[in-house]
Amino acid sequence: MNRPLWSRRGVLAAAAAALPLAGCAPAAGGGRLRAAFPTSGAKETLDPHTASLFVDQARAKALFDTLVGYADDMSVVPRLAESWEADPTGTRWRIRLRPARFHDGRPVTAEDVLYSYRRIADPATAATSSDHFADVDFAASRARSATELELVLRAPNFEFPAAWGAPATEIVPAGTTDFRAPVGSGPFRFGAFEPGTSAVFSRFDGHWAGAPALPELEFASVAEESARVSALLSGQVHYAHDVSANAARRLDGDGRVRVLSAPRSTMQAVALKVDRPPFDDPRVLQAVLLGVDRQALVDIALSGRGEVGDDLFGKGLRHYPADLPQRTRDVPRARALLREAGAEGLRFELLTSDSDPYFEPAATVLAQQVGELGITATPRVRPSETYFSDIEQQGVAAHTRTAALPVSTFLAQRMTSGSGSNYTGFRSPEFDALHRTALATADEAERARLLAQAQRLARDRSGLLVWGFSNWNVAVSAQVSGVRAAVPNSLDWARFDRAALG
Amino acid sequence: MRDLLPRVLVGLVQIAVVATGVFALTSWLPGDTAVVVLGEHATPERVAVLREQLGLDRPWGERFLDWAGGLLRGDLGTSLLTGRPVAEQLGEQLAGTALPAALTLLLVLPLAVLVGVAGGVRPDSRADRALRAVIAVLNAIPEFALGMVLVGVFAVQLGWLPATAAGLSGLPLAAQPGVLVLPVAVLVCKQLCPLARQVRVGVAGASAAGFAAHLRMLGMPERTVLLRHVLPNGLAPAVQQLARTVDGLLGGVVVVEALFGLPGVGSGFVDAVEARDLPVVQAYAVVFALTTVLVNTAADVAARRLVPQREVIA
Numbered sequence: 001m002n003r004p005l006w007s008r009r010g011v012l013a014a015a016a017a018a019l020p021l022a023g024c025a026p027a028a029g030g031g032r033l034r035a036a037f038p039t040s041g042a043k044e045t046l047d048p049h050t051a052s053l054f055v056d057q058a059r060a061k062a063l064f065d066t067l068v069g070y071a072d073d074m075s076v077v078p079r080l081a082e083s084w085e086a087d088p089t090g091t092r093w094r095i096r097l098r099p100a101r102f103h104d105g106r107p108v109t110a111e112d113v114l115y116s117y118r119r120i121a122d123p124a125t126a127a128t129s130s131d132h133f134a135d136v137d138f139a140a141s142r143a144r145s146a147t148e149l150e151l152v153l154r155a156p157n158f159e160f161p162a163a164w165g166a167p168a169t170e171i172v173p174a175g176t177t178d179f180r181a182p183v184g185s186g187p188f189r190f191g192a193f194e195p196g197t198s199a200v201f202s203r204f205d206g207h208w209a210g211a212p213a214l215p216e217l218e219f220a221s222v223a224e225e226s227a228r229v230s231a232l233l234s235g236q237v238h239y240a241h242d243v244s245a246n247a248a249r250r251l252d253g254d255g256r257v258r259v260l261s262a263p264r265s266t267m268q269a270v271a272l273k274v275d276r277p278p279f280d281d282p283r284v285l286q287a288v289l290l291g292v293d294r295q296a297l298v299d300i301a302l303s304g305r306g307e308v309g310d311d312l313f314g315k316g317l318r319h320y321p322a323d324l325p326q327r328t329r330d331v332p333r334a335r336a337l338l339r340e341a342g343a344e345g346l347r348f349e350l351l352t353s354d355s356d357p358y359f360e361p362a363a364t365v366l367a368q369q370v371g372e373l374g375i376t377a378t379p380r381v382r383p384s385e386t387y388f389s390d391i392e393q394q395g396v397a398a399h400t401r402t403a404a405l406p407v408s409t410f411l412a413q414r415m416t417s418g419s420g421s422n423y424t425g426f427r428s429p430e431f432d433a434l435h436r437t438a439l440a441t442a443d444e445a446e447r448a449r450l451l452a453q454a455q456r457l458a459r460d461r462s463g464l465l466v467w468g469f470s471n472w473n474v475a476v477s478a479q480v481s482g483v484r485a486a487v488p489n490s491l492d493w494a495r496f497d498r499a500a501l502g
Numbered sequence: 503m504r505d506l507l508p509r510v511l512v513g514l515v516q517i518a519v520v521a522t523g524v525f526a527l528t529s530w531l532p533g534d535t536a537v538v539v540l541g542e543h544a545t546p547e548r549v550a551v552l553r554e555q556l557g558l559d560r561p562w563g564e565r566f567l568d569w570a571g572g573l574l575r576g577d578l579g580t581s582l583l584t585g586r587p588v589a590e591q592l593g594e595q596l597a598g599t600a601l602p603a604a605l606t607l608l609l610v611l612p613l614a615v616l617v618g619v620a621g622g623v624r625p626d627s628r629a630d631r632a633l634r635a636v637i638a639v640l641n642a643i644p645e646f647a648l649g650m651v652l653v654g655v656f657a658v659q660l661g662w663l664p665a666t667a668a669g670l671s672g673l674p675l676a677a678q679p680g681v682l683v684l685p686v687a688v689l690v691c692k693q694l695c696p697l698a699r700q701v702r703v704g705v706a707g708a709s710a711a712g713f714a715a716h717l718r719m720l721g722m723p724e725r726t727v728l729l730r731h732v733l734p735n736g737l738a739p740a741v742q743q744l745a746r747t748v749d750g751l752l753g754g755v756v757v758v759e760a761l762f763g764l765p766g767v768g769s770g771f772v773d774a775v776e777a778r779d780l781p782v783v784q785a786y787a788v789v790f791a792l793t794t795v796l797v798n799t800a801a802d803v804a805a806r807r808l809v810p811q812r813e814v815i816a
Contacts, residue, residue, distance in 0.1 A: 036668050041773030042583045042591070043539060052541045126552045128543045195584065196773065197765050220668040222763040226650060230665035231763070234657040237668050385776045386533030389544040420545035 032200075032216035033480065033501055035239035035494075036228040039221030041196035047179040048170035049120050049127040054241060057167050058494035059219055062201055064170030064184035065208075067095065067113065068161055069491030074317045074406040076161045077491060080108060080171055080185070080208075090156035090440055095164075097147045100208040102173050103189040110143030115174035117151070131413055131420055132163035156440035158447060159408040166409065167489055187212045187497035196221050212497040213482065229475065232257060238477040238501065241494065244357045245303040248473040257475050260485035262493075264307055264316045265472030267402045268297075268358055270350070270366065271391065274463035275425030278348065279396060282461065283341035289327065289465055291334040291373045292366065298468045301362035305473070309466035311459045313414070319407035321452035324459070334373050347376040351391055351398035355384035358470055359399040366467070392423060401470075404487040408451060411435055415458050424463035431457050506803075513795035517788060524787035525569070528780055529562050535582040535778045556582050569784060579781035583774075588785045591770070596789070599766035602682055602758070603751050606689040610747065614694055614740070618701025622736060623728065625706045633698075641695035645754055649688045649761040656684060666763040685758045692754055693747050700743040704736030711735070738805045745801035749794055 037055035045051060048060035067081035082098040100108040119125050121133040140152035153160065163169065173183055181190050187209070188201035199219040205211045220237055222228045228240040229247055233256060243251070248259045272279040272288060279285045294308040307315065310327055314320040338344050352363035363379035370377050377397070382390055391398035400423055402410065413419050416435055417427040431454055438450035458464070472487055482499040486492035536552035537544055553559050572579050578588035617637065621630035640648070657665035664681050708714060709732045717727050756768035767786065774782035 034668070040776070041769060042581065042779075043773070043777055052539070052543050123547065123551050124555075126540065126548050126555070128540075130548070131545075196769070220763075222666060222668045223769065224760050224763065227666045227668070227761060227763045230653045230658055231668040234653075234661060234665040236664055236666060383532060385538045385778075388542045389537045389540070389549065390532060392544075420547075421542075 031214060031501055032218055033214050033239065033496060033499055034218045034220055034237040035241065035496070036220045036222045036231055036237040037241045038225070038228070039196055039223050041221075041223070044195040044221065045179065046182050046190075046193055046199075048172065048182075048184075049116075049125055049129070049168050051168050052128050054488065054494070055219060055221055057488075058241070059199055059201075060168070060170050061186065061494055062188040062217060062219075062496060063182055063186045063190060064172065065100065065108075065186050066166075066169055066171065067097075067164035070165045070404075070406070070489060072486065072490055072492070074162075074314075074404055074490070076165050076406075079165075079491075080113075081164065084161060086158060086160070086442075088442065090158045090160075090442060091153045093151045093153070093160055094144070095149050095151065097149075098208060099147070100185050101206050102185045103183045103204055103206075104173075105206075106173060107146065108171060108185050109146045109174075110149035111146075112174045113149055113171055114138070114141060114143060115176075116169070116171045119172070120169060128168035129163075129166045132166050132169065132409075155436075158442055159406065159439055162406040162409050165491075166405075188217050191216075207497070209497065213500040214496060217496050232475055232477060235477070238480050239483070240475045243473040243475045245305040245471070245473065248305065248471075248475070249303060251475050256478055258478060258480075260474045260476060260483065261305065262472040262474075262485040262487045264469040265404055265487040266356075266470045267309065267313050267315075267466055268302070268306070268356075268362065268468045268470050269309065269313075269400050269402070270362075270465040270467065271398050271400045271423035272463040272465055273396045273423075273425045274461065275427065276396060278343055278346055279463055281341050281343065283337045284343045284346065285463060286460075287334040287337040287341070287343070287373065288370060288375070290330045290337070291370050291375070292465060292467060293329045293369050294327075294467045296369070297362055297365050300365050301358050302468055302470050306468050306470045309468045311464060311466045312455055313402060313410045313464070313466065314404070314407040315469055317404065317407055319448055319451045319455075321455050324456065329369075331372060338373060338375070344374055345376075346374075347378070348396050349380045350377045351382050351387075351395045352379050353382045353384045353387040353399070355387045356399070356401050359401075362467065363399060388421075392421070398423065403472075404489050407455070408439065411451070411454060411458070412439075415454075415462055426458070426462040426464075428457065428461060431462075506799075509799050509802075513799065516795055517791040520787050520791040521570075521573075521784060522566075525562075525566050525780065525784055528775065528778060528783050531775075531778060533778060534558050535780075538777045539583065558582075565780070569781060573784075573788070578785045581774075581779055581782050583777050583779045583782070588781050591782065592785050592789065595765065595767045595770035598764065599755055599759070599768065602685050602689065602764070602766075603755060605682065605686045606693060606751060607748075609686070609690050610693050610697060611744075613690070614697035614701055615737070617694070617698040618736075618740070619705050619728075619733065621698075622702040622705025623709060623732075625702075630702070634702075637695045637698055640691040643691075645688055645692050645757045646761060648691060649684070649758060652684050652687060653761075667765070668763050681762070681764075685762045685764060688758055688761075689751065689754050693750055696750075697740060697743050697747055700740040701736060704739045705732060706736075708732040708735035734808045738808045741801050741805045741808065745797045748797045752790060752793070 037058060039055055040053055045056055048064050051057050051060050065080045067079060068076040069079045071077050080097055080100055081095050084093060084095045086093050097108060102108060117133050118138050120127040121130055121136060135154045137152045137154050141150060143149045187204055187207045189204045191200040191202050193199040201217045203212050203215050225244060225247060231237045232240040251257050251259050272285055274280055289311060298306045298308050310324060350363050350367060352359045354360060367377040367379055414421050415426060416432050434450055434454035438447050441447040441450060476483055479501050480499060484492055535556055536549045536558055540548055569579060580587055581591055617633050621633050624630060653665050656663045663683050667681050714727055714732055717731060759766045759768035771786045
């Protein structure tokens with residue numbers, strides 16, 4: 001883009017003459033898969049540790065590797081780490097790396113892993129996943145050999161491997177500070193990148209899992225959903241990430257594309273703040289939880305493409321207590337609770353925004369439903385750019401969402417007292433103790449039992465009204481094979497090393 | 503030329519007012535770059551660290567004076583988001599927008615004159631009414647809807663033209679002119695209406711005015727009356743409208759760039775505001791204000807040239 005203007009004009013003049021012939025050049029060709037992702041323009045980065053956008057995470061997955069990945073139920077599967085074990089206290093973890101190489105030929109070593117995790121934990125990096133490594137004692141952690149390292153924790157955690165598969169925990173070569181042309185160990189190597197526009201990567205033949213089928217992979221940043229869909233339908237791109245339920249329904253009958261819909265991908269919830277009136281009264285909280293028709297919300301706000309929630313995160317994931325009876329609407333009971341609490345005619349503002357396509361429709365339906373209890377909930381649309389930090393401080397009720405994560409991670413980061421993203425202000429020494437004990441329990445079955453107990457407690461008191469789980473929809477051209485529906489944060493989400501065009 | 507100096511001074515004051523106002527308004531928006539960058543991963547600690555790194559912990563008065571001082575030295579500062587010089591970023595985005603905007607103007611100008619004159623010389627003729635109807639319909643459809651329809655028909659159904667700029671692989675737009683056809687078509691349809699109507703009204707008015715009747719009575723051929731006398735008078739108000747067309751293009755470009763995924767000032771400006779990237783927002787404000795002031799001044803001057811005082815119609 002730095003050419004002098006006259007040459008641009010020259011090209012234009014020549015091109016204008018050819019205009020009628022130009023338009024219909026097909027976008028495909030040369031085995032380059034083009035994937036369109038939503039963007040936030042210049043905010044995009046190739047630094048995997050500060051990546052916060054889906055397009056950043058997808059590119060990081062192509063260029064780098066993590067120690068482990070998440071299966072569909074968020075259990076961990078080995079990637080760069082071949083095997084690992086904890087000592088009986090759950091504070092010392094030994095990890096053995098598989099033989100792997102960076103794009104420049106250097107082997108991936110224990111030092112690279114330590115450097116990457118130190119960098120993520122360093123507050124100066126402002127890394128997305130710093131919380132996962134806050135408990136690591138880096139002074140005591142060390143490389144035992146080139147392929148084996150020991151990480152030492154300040155508190156026992158038998159779920160620690162979950163941290164190694166979190167987004168933005170990719171392994172970078174030790175000493176890397178500049179990510180303009182990054183070197184990773186992932187299935188694709190860096191080619192070109194222009195923030196907010198496009199990135200082109202090429203196949204890395206030396207990848208430990210075998211070379212990808214695609215010679216080239218291009219990420220195109222397209223902010224508008226309609227533009228992503230028309231680019232896909234007209235053959236300009238082969239993969240359109242993040243397609244809403246409505247668009248997915250329109251695309252269903254179209255033979256040119258396939259919609260990949262991953263169920264239970266995103267928890268859709270309303271955070272009711274239990275540290276302030278009116279929801280500090282458990283009866284008022286309970287009344288709202290009982291006053292909501294979750295099926296109607298799924299049918300209307302999610303266009304039926306989703307599942308009802310049961311006021312708990314992680315339906316279908318490992319450690320989710322699946323044996324609980326589904327909470328259903330009980331208007332007389334809800335009214336009685338409100339009467340008892342002297343909260344009839346309750347009014348509150350329901351914060352919402354367009355940062356998620358389902359927030360605003362859900363707010364409208366929800367306001368109507370609680371209206372039948374005599375509660376006036378007024379939806380208030382807040383700016384999407386700062387929404388998630390606004391709702392941490394402000395208001396009493398706000399729509400929120402969380403993509404799939406290991407349940408233990410969610411509980412640690414959203415439910416424990418004073419944790420970073422505890423949107424409901426839930427503080428319970430009892431819950432904290434259960435959670436802590438669970439993490440310190442080596443026995444898998446006993447740990448699962450304790451985590452289930454902690455979740456049952458949170459379900460009634462944490463103030464999180466989980467009304468549903470939305471699907472994650474991706475639309476791909478009929479030419480694309482080797483990609484499957486997968487929830488964001490999981491290993492198979494936005495994974496292109498098995499993809500092929502044909 | 504003598505009355506140009508006060509205009510320039512007023513223009514400078516206007517630009518200064520816009521720059522200050524935009525700075526104040528953007529500062530009043532909730533959140534700052536640190537919060538926006540961290541998004542869903544923002545925790546108070548991370549926000550504090552990033553805020554310090556970006557210098558956002560300094561009082562806003564100090565930051566404004568810094569920026570204004572830089573502007574006077576010709577330095578637009580660096581982007582909070584990317585750390586790149588604002589001038590460089592702005593230059594790229596302006597270049598991206600200049601192409602569709604210039605093409606639109608190149609098409610709108612002759613089209614508007616043609617349509618306006620065709621209607622204006624014989625007001626209420628069948629041709630005039632048909633043209634007016636078509637133009638009014640085009641004007642009534644929002645850019646967004648029009649763009650979707652055109653994409654649906656010409657890109658998705660017929661496959662004649664590319665739907666978006668996705669997959670340009672960072673190539674300059676000029677290398678793939680097909681990408682520009684639909685965006686420019688949308689902009690032209692939208693901007694044609696007010697301008698053509700203004701030309702039509704002007705031409706119709708001038709054609710029916712006393713001076714034209716007088717010239718015809720003197721036996722001047724109709725062609726000469728039209729081209730030498732009616733048209734210049736009729737175009738004068740249209741030149742003012744043209745200035746507004748340029749302003750309107752800036753607005754239309756925001757919508758069209760989003761719709762077609764084109765890189766340019768529209769998406770650049772929206773991104774900058776969303777990211778609270780003040781140096782970039784400010785630079786845009788100055789450029790937009792400067793453009794508006796320049797174009798409007800030029801329009802006034804041109805209008806005066808077109809209509810020598812003796813032929814001015816009320």
